[in-house]
Amino acid sequence: MKLCWLDIRDADGAKQAIVEEAVHQRVDAIVAAELADLEPLPPTVKKVLFPKNQPLPEKLAPADLVIVDPALHGEPAELAHRHPDVEFGRYVEITDAASLDDACRAARLDKWSLLYFRDPTKIPLEIVLAAAAGADGSTITQVADVEEARIVFGVLEHGSDGVMLASRAPGEATGLKAAAVSETAELPLVELEITGIRRAGMGERACVDTCTNFGLDEGILVGSHSTGMILCCSETHPLPYMPTRPFRVNAGALHSYTLSAEGRTNYLSELVAGGRVLAVDAKGRSRVVTVGRVKIETRPLLAIDAVSASGVSVNLIVQDDWHVRVLGPGGTVLNVTDLTAGTKVLGHLPVKQRHVGYPIDEFCIEK
Known part of the structure; x- marks a missing residue:
């Protein structure tokens, strides 16, 4: 089963309904910019803090995982040493050859890497997945909608380990979970x-x-x-x-x-x-x-x-x-x-x- 992350940072007025549906559908993680949005979540869902373009708060609880931009927040390994009770992942925006190299390194070496590909082509993702073959970490790809999630799940036949979808309306969590179900099920003959x-x-x-x-x-x-x-x-x-x-x-x-x-x-x-x-x-x-x-x-x-x-x-x-x-x-x-x-x-x-x-x-x- 592929990992499904639901990003509620821009959910606005529909946030509560989106979260309720996501919990019911057993999405793997809820991503928020504020710790207050993570506090009421049950233990069945991973609480991911992603304060993009904002400094890290002094205390990170109740976050289970914090996604950081190393240029702003520091290296994930150093942050994990200072905060042993929290996991850290690296955010990489892929816009050119240099940032693609950064994404390949993150996929090989980091426990968590969250990738955003600015251009619609899936060739850079193919390169990252090839570079990460055999690595122990998990690669999460930011997607625009459920249909793109289906495509990302199938890139290079095995796809990204998971996707992050910015949800703006109820129903998207259900669609995302359906897209993540393995399409190589076994039928009783x-x-x-x-x-x-x-x-x-x-x-x-x-x-x-x-x-x-x-x-x-x-x-x-x-x-x-x-x-x-x-x-x-x-x-x-x-x-x-x-x-x-x-x-x-x-x-x-x-x-x-x-x-x-x-x-x-x-x-x-x-x-x-x-x-x-x-x-x-x-x-x-x-x-x-x-x-x-x-x-x-x-x-x-x-x-x-x-x-x-x-x-x-x-x-x-x-x-x-x-x-x-x-x-x-x-x-x-x-x-x-x-x-x-x-x-x-x-x-x-x-x-x-x-x-x-x-x-x-x-x-x-x-x-």
Whole structure:
């Protein structure tokens, strides 16, 4: 889980509501310019004093951590020696090559470093993260909004250790915590037994092209019902009549569900360029990938029926062609036209019904 710091220095009249939401959402730290704003905070949140452009107060309690500008306040190591009960971190504003070098040193050597990149490019952050690889300290990057937080969390694949967002309205703490949740969660996969396949006539199927290459045992989960999906394989494996397209999954009929970010489902027909979908491997490890294009074309269709050991019926409708594939136990690649009754495939059984893509506990029958 990435660290979420909420900066309330400019929160003004909404400060109390913002803090209450932040505590409820269990943000990791509240950042304030005045000690008085930190005093009422519970012990579940880190109290960070950041008196930018102001001198340090004589007494630092109840602050747990003080972020300092060395040019104004002195070196963090020297301050920590004088105040052994408080942690200190370094603030660096990156505006040029010299300040970028300072940020790299801070990320390597300081226990805490708070970085502000004046320019929107993320290349300087990439350089800092590369320089800090293997370091023991934590790097916090100042961001303008929740969307930038998502980007910062993913820079160089592992991202900054955390972000600091200046909150001006309730709701932002909730969004920040959602952005910080790891997008490599593990989904419980089960073995499904094929009970039959049948031709389903003509219809539209969707190929989902992503901006990422899939692994050999990776694809996306697709099903006609929200309560059961089959792991459809990407076109990573060689085919005799066409080159491999490791970014593509020939996923299924356009009405089908697939899993996307934050536990939602989407119809394949809803996916668009720039959207997000969940890639899943044969061990259940998942990651969110960006959709580059969805190709919907009329093709002959094949209906696949399967059942879980617990008795849940699963259906998947795909293009009726032998090069369309699903994954079996251990990542075995199976051509859909070769499936027979008794064949085992991998799938996922979401535990709740769906309403506009969100999980919900309600009565619902899907046939």
